[in-house]
Amino acid sequence: DLTYKNVAQAPEYCGKKNGYALDDKNCFWHTEFTSKRYILYDVNPPEGFNLRRDVYLRTSIFVRNLSEKSKKRYQWHLVLPPWGNLYHWRSTDIGPQKQIPWSTFFDLESLKKYVPVIEMHEFIKEYSQNSKTSAIDRVYILQNDEKMFETGNFDDKNQLVNCTPDALRKYQASSSGNYGAKFWGYSNVTANEVKCLVYHGTMSGLEENLYPDIYSSVMFDHMEIPLHDSYGTKEFWAARRSMRYNSALYEIANDFSQKYLKSNDSRDKTELPMDWTKEKSKRNALGGPYLCVHLRRRDFLIGRAGSVPTIKNAASQLSIKMEELNLQSIFIATDAENNEYNELKSLLNMYAVTRYTPSDSVKKLYKDGGVAIIDQIICSKARYFIGTHESTFTFRIQEDREIMGFPSKMTFNELCGIEKCKSRSSWKILW
Numbered sequence: 001d002l003t004y005k006n007v008a009q010a011p012e013y014c015g016k017k018n019g020y021a022l023d024d025k026n027c028f029w030h031t032e033f034t035s036k037r038y039i040l041y042d043v044n045p046p047e048g049f050n051l052r053r054d055v056y057l058r059t060s061i062f063v064r065n066l067s068e069k070s071k072k073r074y075q076w077h078l079v080l081p082p083w084g085n086l087y088h089w090r091s092t093d094i095g096p097q098k099q100i101p102w103s104t105f106f107d108l109e110s111l112k113k114y115v116p117v118i119e120m121h122e123f124i125k126e127y128s129q130n131s132k133t134s135a136i137d138r139v140y141i142l143q144n145d146e147k148m149f150e151t152g153n154f155d156d157k158n159q160l161v162n163c164t165p166d167a168l169r170k171y172q173a174s175s176s177g178n179y180g181a182k183f184w185g186y187s188n189v190t191a192n193e194v195k196c197l198v199y200h201g202t203m204s205g206l207e208e209n210l211y212p213d214i215y216s217s218v219m220f221d222h223m224e225i226p227l228h229d230s231y232g233t234k235e236f237w238a239a240r241r242s243m244r245y246n247s248a249l250y251e252i253a254n255d256f257s258q259k260y261l262k263s264n265d266s267r268d269k270t271e272l273p274m275d276w277t278k279e280k281s282k283r284n285a286l287g288g289p290y291l292c293v294h295l296r297r298r299d300f301l302i303g304r305a306g307s308v309p310t311i312k313n314a315a316s317q318l319s320i321k322m323e324e325l326n327l328q329s330i331f332i333a334t335d336a337e338n339n340e341y342n343e344l345k346s347l348l349n350m351y352a353v354t355r356y357t358p359s360d361s362v363k364k365l366y367k368d369g370g371v372a373i374i375d376q377i378i379c380s381k382a383r384y385f386i387g388t389h390e391s392t393f394t395f396r397i398q399e400d401r402e403i404m405g406f407p408s409k410m411t412f413n414e415l416c417g418i419e420k421c422k423s424r425s426s427w428k429i430l431w
């Protein structure tokens with residue numbers, strides 16, 4: 001029984017009220033209290049798909065640790081924020097790209113083997129039960145400590161502050177005291193409380209804001225702010241390995257590589273067990289007989305102009321590599337405009353140059369995010385991979401190749417930019 005029998009047992013911060021019904025504004029009390037607890041989160045809107053995948057990793061490790069720490073007193077569930085309205089998802093011929101469930105891109109059963117996850121639409125159904133809305137108990141809008149750089153004090157911070165109108169821009173208080181925010185475009189999701197929290201530190205420090213004896217659902221907005229507790233550790237890699245893609249995306253990618261790139265999982269030693277928990281450390285992956293390049297363009301040409309090559313220079317770097325590796329086929333994953341792709345293809349006309357172009361039905365079903373994953377899968381199985389400096393799209397391919405067991409020198413390669421070559425990071429897998 002998790003209810004407080006008398007007010008003396010109630011936590012200090014709920015204030016002392018008659019009886020034990022703690023439903024004042026700061027301490028909402030659920031009558032039907034169960035041990036099920038939900039963590040929701042959202043990310044700064046401009047962030048791209050592959051950085052968001054990293055935020056998921058941090059959060060999933062946090063939620064898994066919560067369950068372990070609370071010794072099963074609470075069943076913590078991670079609510080998966082629907083995908084949508086991403087800056088890079090520009091296709092207009094496939095309808096609106098919003099409220100996309102995670103199952104479009106990822107295999108939920110694999111995710112669940114790491115941490116209990118639940119899609120937003122399932123949460124709404126489960127949580128609202130008989131009422132018309134799903135009211136999240138408490139939302140924290142995380143904020144960077146703007147003074148940190150001025151003062152030079154980089155100590156951890158976890159401090160409630162008054163919300164500025166700017167921070168609350170997307171939250172509107174209603175006459176009933178609830179906050180509406182059109183969470184992911186759902187008008188039937190509201191929040192009972194919204195707080196602003198200046199935060200600096202790793203994910204685990206968020207735990208002290210949860211008050212699971214009182215709140216059964218807590219959401220963190222701007223979840224990109226807390227840092228990894230365990231970047232690059234075995235725990236990190238277990239969570240990462242659980243991020244298997246939707247099996248349909250593997251099938252599409254594999255069909256393409258068999259047909260156009262003479263690739264075959266068993267011959268190329270890129271097979272993985274169905275269940276990621278059964279994977280074992282290996283370094284013998286060979287990959288299909290092609291080189292894959294991830295050539296990031298568009299906003300990188302503006303924001304990171306020095307670290308991307310010209311098309312001509314990319315072609316010359318690739319030709320050198322192709323000769324060295326004695327390969328005939330190049331697969332190009334890119335967000336480049338057609339004219340850039342065509343220029344690169346014609347400069348490399350001594351090789352079989354190909355890219356993946358989705359059919360209308362694939363695009364309609366799996367959207368720009370699914371098409372990007374198909375490119376990533378094809379690159380992850382190439383004999384040799386060369387990516388773009390500091391692109392998280394490239395990082396996710398490198399991680400997939402580490403999981404598959406490629407020798408690291410066939411994975412951690414980057415095109416040199418217009419300026420000199422930058423030093424490369426290589427985050428190797430730990431088992």
Ligand code: GFB
Pocket residue numbers: 046047048049050051088089294295296299300303332333334335368369371372373375390391392393394
């Ligand atoms: O994934 P992402 O965060 O990687 O953003 P970066 C790039 C997006 O562009 C992908 C598309 O999610 C795709 O939608 N894209 C890029 C591609 N390369 C390819 C490709 O080879 N194939 C396909 N199909 N799509 C960061 C952004 O991008 O770059 C930040 O997240 C910021 O918001 C920064 O813009 C400069 O890490 O490369």
